[in-house]
Amino acid sequence: MPRPGRRVVAIDLETRYLEALDLPNLEVRCLDIATETAEPSSFDLVHTRAVLVHILECAQALRNMISALKPGGWLLLEEPDVVSLTSAASDPADRDSMAKTIDAIVQVHLSAGADPYLGKRVPTLLRERGLTEITVEGTALVSHGGSAHAQCLALTVTKIQDILLETSRVSRAEVDRFLALMDDPDHWFMDCVMVRACARKPGG
Numbered sequence: 001m002p003r004p005g006r007r008v009v010a011i012d013l014e015t016r017y018l019e020a021l022d023l024p025n026l027e028v029r030c031l032d033i034a035t036e037t038a039e040p041s042s043f044d045l046v047h048t049r050a051v052l053v054h055i056l057e058c059a060q061a062l063r064n065m066i067s068a069l070k071p072g073g074w075l076l077l078e079e080p081d082v083v084s085l086t087s088a089a090s091d092p093a094d095r096d097s098m099a100k101t102i103d104a105i106v107q108v109h110l111s112a113g114a115d116p117y118l119g120k121r122v123p124t125l126l127r128e129r130g131l132t133e134i135t136v137e138g139t140a141l142v143s144h145g146g147s148a149h150a151q152c153l154a155l156t157v158t159k160i161q162d163i164l165l166e167t168s169r170v171s172r173a174e175v176d177r178f179l180a181l182m183d184d185p186d187h188w189f190m191d192c193v194m195v196r197a198c199a200r201k202p203g204g
């Protein structure tokens, strides 16, 4: 909720849910951050969560976000890294089904030019672009089947399962087992690490 006297601009390619918010001081814009920029040098804070990891032109998107910051403004990036995404099942076959499904997801992303390991690279990307006062932390949730995180993973895999099978790195039976694990409240797994990096644009 924007504080009185503060202006918040919420940017996304898909603004359907943001439009429904109708909050004072909140402006919703449909904009592709890979190709367009908000007003240069205008914002005290630019924040994204789990956005750059989906953008092939991630470097350009980052440049556009930095350009929108006022000198001395802060950039807060929260981006996942798939490195920790593993099953804690007792049955090795279950762990294997999850590992192979995740491996297929990783391969699909890598071959499309996206980086599912982006999280760990975020501090380096900020340093290379001249940002200062970088602080970083990472959190990996341990979650279980049926949780919101598990449902999100299951929806993603259900949507792209044909593409995953085409990689030949996972079988139909293993994908089905993965989906069953994501629905099983007794199955625990470690989720992606969410890396949070905060840094300052020089000047100001």
Ligand SMILES: C[S@@+](CC[C@H](N)C(=O)[O-])C[C@H]1O[C@@H](n2cnc3c(N)ncnc32)[C@H](O)[C@@H]1O
Pocket: 011, 012, 013, 014, 031, 032, 033, 034, 048, 049, 050, 051, 054, 055
């Ligand atoms: C995984 S969702 C994260 C949503 C939200 N930030 C959160 O943490 O719950 C990724 C979001 O990035 C948006 N997105 C992807 N590419 C984009 C682009 N080039 N420009 C602007 N938004 C983009 C998608 O529309 C989607 O809403």
